[in-house]
Amino acid sequence: MEGIEYIYELCEALPRSGPGDNESTKRAFNSIPKFQPTPFILDIGCGQGMQTIELAKVSNGEVIALDNHQPFLDILMEQAKKYRVAEKITPKNISMLDMDFEEKTFDIIWSEGALYFMGFQNGLKRCHQLLRNKGYLAVTELVYTVSDPPPQVVEYFEDEYPDIKNIGENIETIKEERFSLISNFTLPESSWLNNYYLPIENELPRLIKKYQENEVALTVFEGFRNEVDFYRKCSRFYGYEFFIMEKI
Ligand SMILES: C[S@@+](CC[C@H](N)C(=O)[O-])C[C@H]1O[C@@H](n2cnc3c(N)ncnc32)[C@H](O)[C@@H]1O
Numbered sequence: 001m002e003g004i005e006y007i008y009e010l011c012e013a014l015p016r017s018g019p020g021d022n023e024s025t026k027r028a029f030n031s032i033p034k035f036q037p038t039p040f041i042l043d044i045g046c047g048q049g050m051q052t053i054e055l056a057k058v059s060n061g062e063v064i065a066l067d068n069h070q071p072f073l074d075i076l077m078e079q080a081k082k083y084r085v086a087e088k089i090t091p092k093n094i095s096m097l098d099m100d101f102e103e104k105t106f107d108i109i110w111s112e113g114a115l116y117f118m119g120f121q122n123g124l125k126r127c128h129q130l131l132r133n134k135g136y137l138a139v140t141e142l143v144y145t146v147s148d149p150p151p152q153v154v155e156y157f158e159d160e161y162p163d164i165k166n167i168g169e170n171i172e173t174i175k176e177e178r179f180s181l182i183s184n185f186t187l188p189e190s191s192w193l194n195n196y197y198l199p200i201e202n203e204l205p206r207l208i209k210k211y212q213e214n215e216v217a218l219t220v221f222e223g224f225r226n227e228v229d230f231y232r233k234c235s236r237f238y239g240y241e242f243f244i245m246e247k248i
Helices: 006-010 022-030 050-059 068-084 121-129 149-160 166-178 187-208 215-237
Strands: 040-045 060-068 089-094 106-113 131-144 179-186 238-247
Touching: 006 040, 006 068, 006 187, 006 215, 022 050, 022 106, 022 166, 022 238, 040 050, 040 121, 050 060, 050 068, 050 089, 050 106, 060 068, 106 121, 121 131, 121 166, 131 179, 149 215, 166 179, 166 238, 187 215, 187 238, 215 238
Parallel strands: 040 060, 040 106, 060 089, 106 131
Antiparallel strands: 131 238, 179 238
8 A cells, every 4th residue: 555654654744644532442341241250362453552461450351452553462462561451461562464363262253443454244254253152353444424424434445444334234244243242332533533533643744744745645644634633524424333242
């Protein structure tokens, strides 16, 4: 993908690489019945790991933090040391498309804003294989929060995320893939703004100045600017949904 290095440079300067917040991670984790005192957890597409560290804190388990961008894993482990949870986290630099774990390995699989790299449905299938019987899966996925989004929003997502569905359609897919839904909730607007869009807006002027002669970089940064502006205009039609489910 052209310009990916500029996306990484921007994201490495942020607290996280997508919408989310510790309160929502904790809320999702607390909706899982207490079945295993020290769960073995896989966090797919962990990025710089805000949710990985929260999971290590709240779960009393061991977390494999998987991402294919080493600088994110380095940031994560630095932060983990700061929060004194480094011994509970093992970073693993591989692609989620090439995961080589044995089937039925994990008690819990987590993925905030990243499962879509495998495709939502395909990602559910893969997680079903890797989870122990009656294991739990918690993911956030970009969804329409209304049943009939206006044409300008549909048009926008035809380019940006053509796989986007509404919450009910995603719940149908979850059932199809042999999970039972335990709970779901929509991330609050603050989790888009505080940890993601406002930090992006802080970083953009510096990066635009640094790369003022670089068309590719400037196009990437303009894309982020447009995404934030679009969210401000149209966020009542879409959002991130947390789905917490049990393997059946
Ligand atoms: C939108 S970010 C979300 C990061 C983090 N979960 C969060 O909420 O802040 C998606 C993450 O998936 C990672 N990623 C993308 N493709 C991947 C792949 N094929 N295998 C593993 N990780 C991947 C990216 O490096 C990035 O860290």
